[in-house]
Amino acid sequence: MKKKLITCLMLAGVLFMAPVSSVAAAEMNSPIMTREELDSATPADELTDGATGIMPRSADSKSYTIPGGQGTLTSNAWRSTTPDLSGNTYQWDYQVSAVYTGSKTVSSIRTTWKGSASLKNSASISLGISGSGANAGGSSAWQNVSTVAKYWENSNGAKESSYRSNMVVTPRADYRSGTISITNTARVVLKGDAKPYEITASC
Numbered sequence: 001m002k003k004k005l006i007t008c009l010m011l012a013g014v015l016f017m018a019p020v021s022s023v024a025a026a027e028m029n030s031p032i033m034t035r036e037e038l039d040s041a042t043p044a045d046e047l048t049d050g051a052t053g054i055m056p057r058s059a060d061s062k063s064y065t066i067p068g069g070q071g072t073l074t075s076n077a078w079r080s081t082t083p084d085l086s087g088n089t090y091q092w093d094y095q096v097s098a099v100y101t102g103s104k105t106v107s108s109i110r111t112t113w114k115g116s117a118s119l120k121n122s123a124s125i126s127l128g129i130s131g132s133g134a135n136a137g138g139s140s141a142w143q144n145v146s147t148v149a150k151y152w153e154n155s156n157g158a159k160e161s162s163y164r165s166n167m168v169v170t171p172r173a174d175y176r177s178g179t180i181s182i183t184n185t186a187r188v189v190l191k192g193d194a195k196p197y198e199i200t201a202s203c
Helices: 035-040
Strands: 013-017 020-024 062-066 071-079 084-086 089-101 106-119 124-126 143-146 150-154 160-170 181-190 193-202
Touching (some): 062 193, 106 160, 150 160
Antiparallel strands (some): 124 160
């Protein structure tokens, strides 16, 4: 797996919507996680190489200060700058995480993500996770295609939830160069506060 990663552009626009407080990438035309995608996301495959452990931090990661002095929630997203070539596919390494910093007890913390790219014809994109694939549906016109959203959640008191894998696009000829992106939403629920807090980062 390539170690070359880029720090991602983090976008945020504050949205307070009961019962969820969220900070989302709403100020620019970058992919964001819709409420439907977040609510319908399915668990990612369990990793067997320890990749769900603590990952390096990026200075450009987007943070949200939780009201009432309850701490900070951070959404992190990274991806490789250029794809690996494997047969007729492109593959990009990525990492996503949700990190809570504060003294409160965490009831649950979740990182939910999707990948997107401009594709045509028979091209498909996946997160390198079972059940995450989507395709262009046979259209000869370029169109933005997003994977099925996946999540990784810890509900054991941990203050971080993280995941890494690689996005895969095939065939290479039906991918529009420079359009790959990954969007990650961090979500935390604190003990004694039933309101979830969210923040989204995309690159």
